[in-house]
Amino acid sequence: xxxxxxxxxxxxxxxxxxxxxxxxxxxxxxxxxxxxxxxxxxxxxxxxxxxxxxxxxxxxxxxxxxxxxxxxxxxxxxxxxxxxxxxxxxxxxxxxxxxxxxxxxxxxxxxxxxxxxxxxxxxxxxxxxxxxxxxxxxxxxxxxxxxxxxxxxxxxxxxxxxxxxxxxxxxxxxxxxxxxxxxxxxxxxxxxxxxxxxxxxxxxxxxxxxxxxxxxxxxxxxxxxxxxxxxxxxxxxxxxxxxxxxxxxxxxxxxxxxxxxxxxxxxxxxxxxxxxxxxxxxxxxxxxxxxxxxxxxxxxxxxxxxxxxxxxxxxxxxxxxxxxxxxxxxxxxxxxxxxxxxxxxxxxxxx
Amino acid sequence: xxxxxxxxxxxxxxxxxxxxxxxxxxxxxxxxxxxxxxxxxxxxxxxxxxxxxxxxxxxxxxxxxxxxxxxxxxxxxxxxxxxxxxxxxxxxxxxxxxxxxxxxxxxxxxxxxxxxxxxxxxxxxxxxxxxxxxxxxxxxxxxxxxxxxxxxxxxxxxxxxxxxxxxxxxxxxxxxxxxxxxxxxxxxxxxxxxxxxxxxxxxxxxxxxxxxxxxxxxxxxxxxxxxxxxxxxxxxxxxxxxxxxxxxxxxxxxxxxxxxxxxxxxxxxxxxxxxxxxxxxxxxxxxxxxxxxxxxxxxxxxxxxxxxxxxxxxxxxxxxxxxxxxxxxxxxxxxxxxxxxxxxxxxxxxx
Numbered sequence: 281x282x283x284x285x286x287x288x289x290x291x292x293x294x295x296x297x298x299x300x301x302x303x304x305x306x307x308x309x310x311x312x313x314x315x316x317x318x319x320x321x322x323x324x325x326x327x328x329x330x331x332x333x334x335x336x337x338x339x340x341x342x343x344x345x346x347x348x349x350x351x352x353x354x355x356x357x358x359x360x361x362x363x364x365x366x367x368x369x370x371x372x373x374x375x376x377x378x379x380x381x382x383x384x385x386x387x388x389x390x391x392x393x394x395x396x397x398x399x400x401x402x403x404x405x406x407x408x409x410x411x412x413x414x415x416x417x418x419x420x421x422x423x424x425x426x427x428x429x430x431x432x433x434x435x436x437x438x439x440x441x442x443x444x445x446x447x448x449x450x451x452x453x454x455x456x457x458x459x460x461x462x463x464x465x466x467x468x469x470x471x472x473x474x475x476x477x478x479x480x481x482x483x484x485x486x487x488x489x490x491x492x493x494x495x496x497x498x499x500x501x502x503x504x505x506x507x508x509x510x511x512x513x514x515x516x517x518x519x520x521x522x523x524x525x526x527x528x529x530x531x532x533x534x535x536x537x538x539x540x541x542x543x544x545x546x547x548x549x550x551x552x553x554x555x556x557x558x559x560x561x562x563x564x565x566x567x568x569x570x571x572x573x574x575x576x577x578x579x580x581x582x583x584x585x586x587x588x589x590x591x592x593x594x595x596x597x598x599x600x601x602x603x604x605x606x607x608x609x610x611x612x613x614x615x616x617x618x619x620x621x622x623x624x625x626x627x628x629x630x631x
Numbered sequence: 632x633x634x635x636x637x638x639x640x641x642x643x644x645x646x647x648x649x650x651x652x653x654x655x656x657x658x659x660x661x662x663x664x665x666x667x668x669x670x671x672x673x674x675x676x677x678x679x680x681x682x683x684x685x686x687x688x689x690x691x692x693x694x695x696x697x698x699x700x701x702x703x704x705x706x707x708x709x710x711x712x713x714x715x716x717x718x719x720x721x722x723x724x725x726x727x728x729x730x731x732x733x734x735x736x737x738x739x740x741x742x743x744x745x746x747x748x749x750x751x752x753x754x755x756x757x758x759x760x761x762x763x764x765x766x767x768x769x770x771x772x773x774x775x776x777x778x779x780x781x782x783x784x785x786x787x788x789x790x791x792x793x794x795x796x797x798x799x800x801x802x803x804x805x806x807x808x809x810x811x812x813x814x815x816x817x818x819x820x821x822x823x824x825x826x827x828x829x830x831x832x833x834x835x836x837x838x839x840x841x842x843x844x845x846x847x848x849x850x851x852x853x854x855x856x857x858x859x860x861x862x863x864x865x866x867x868x869x870x871x872x873x874x875x876x877x878x879x880x881x882x883x884x885x886x887x888x889x890x891x892x893x894x895x896x897x898x899x900x901x902x903x904x905x906x907x908x909x910x911x912x913x914x915x916x917x918x919x920x921x922x923x924x925x926x927x928x929x930x931x932x933x934x935x936x937x938x939x940x941x942x943x944x945x946x947x948x949x950x951x952x953x954x955x956x957x958x959x960x961x962x963x964x965x966x967x968x969x970x971x972x973x974x975x976x977x978x979x980x981x982x
Binding site for chain 1: 731732871888906911913915916921922931
């Protein structure tokens, strides 16, 4: 077994590129993927910042694209195939997968975490990764893409699919007035998704100039820099005092959830995809009295890869622009620092 | 001014048929309606039981059908017209009414409560009622209906529309597996609504024999009498261990909300219409991890009256059977007792 390098989180603030044994085929449904590009996610920061406690060192990172290197005997995918991985594995056969909720797969789990069986899954900020249920998890491309496509393809692993999930859950319809709370990569992809679904007005709540700029380029029609009550007041002023038809909550904190809910008109839809941290609340009284629709969760991105891929391939959807920084996997620690200090929107890593 | 009789709640447990001044036309958009049938709602019991505090005596009751007696100069409805009233008044012209969320009307309010302007509205458990915004509120029938139709028509004022709202918010689709939590009139109407929308399996959670019987007659395919963890386990057992596609929450308590949420499969829809009491919670973590869709609120029944009326008129929808007891308005106090003690499912009152 040849050793490979894989990012391990040892404690809050302590991520290291460690050398660990190369992954090998264990089950006949496994594949080994050589990772071509990976990246750091806003949700990786919950552990990095200690919001989520790290009990013992474990692999981290859940977004990757790569090339199939080896497969088990039951895998239809061929070695050499270029694949996009959702941020979780899924058997593709259980009732939840059949229902399209791949993230609730009876056997699956999240990269860097545990499968339902308790098995530790590899992390994506690595050179190689073992993919259980390869056929139920990976989405194959017909050909190897051009290098210029890699950034946009990598977003289909998580942030673009998650932004799309937010927009779908928020019921974005043609002509709708939409508010997007959160100017991280997911929020920015949420803007792209809302635009793609035909939103009329898209208000991006952002205080950071480079993100405001990208938000406008992605399709935002208005920027609201204020937060809290002032933010809600500004949104309502822009929308004739009524509030938004749809709100995309792309952060996961109490403040962002409150902001999104308060921005909605009666009968409005909230789509929330920010991983809950900092005790966000869904106030039943306010939801009841305003007849709100609240939907969200861990985006089942696998189907969205298939849905969004044609738009990425023909160049009409360019979510890869959320990667404003590129580094070598060797510099993964600096990538976390850049994300944590918000000097980068999102960092793409090349092993 | 001739005095009329109207039900007034003076304090918890103390409702009386008091004599008060007859309502008169005040604004040109007003109508006076002579009430033909009214009834007691499960939500009236929150005040009756003291869950909701009564600061000072006020009219109570919000469901009625009747005949237009007099109109202001701007009202298109003609005296003599038979009308169904939603449980709230609405101007029919503001943005919220245009959006179909009549219960959030910028000027409206609930019968027995206050309009947005602070004006006290009449109660429906009365002989007459003044209806502001008559054209935006009342739904007219072409002819006076037969007496045998009155019970079903009266349910369109609230409980049938509310059950329909629960089913719509719970995204009930043809063939769906549905759980209905709550065996009051709204829950029973929710069963009818789910059946009407094509649900495949409808599990009614009920411990009361007469209600179980009506639930089955209304279209329930299974009865689950257990509550709490046992109830959820029984529901999941009936549904192959997966959980329901849709859950209708028709009570409004912490227990019923938990029951409904826990019965759902990942990606399932909750429609909640029980007026929140007893601190129901929407646990964001569970909703996020299971990708649930949670929608609900005060049913905007006005549109539903128009949607459901043809089915009631042609006899395919018979929600009036929820009225298992009929009394004279003179006996309104006994009607509250019967509802409170659950010896009646719902009491219809004739002034």
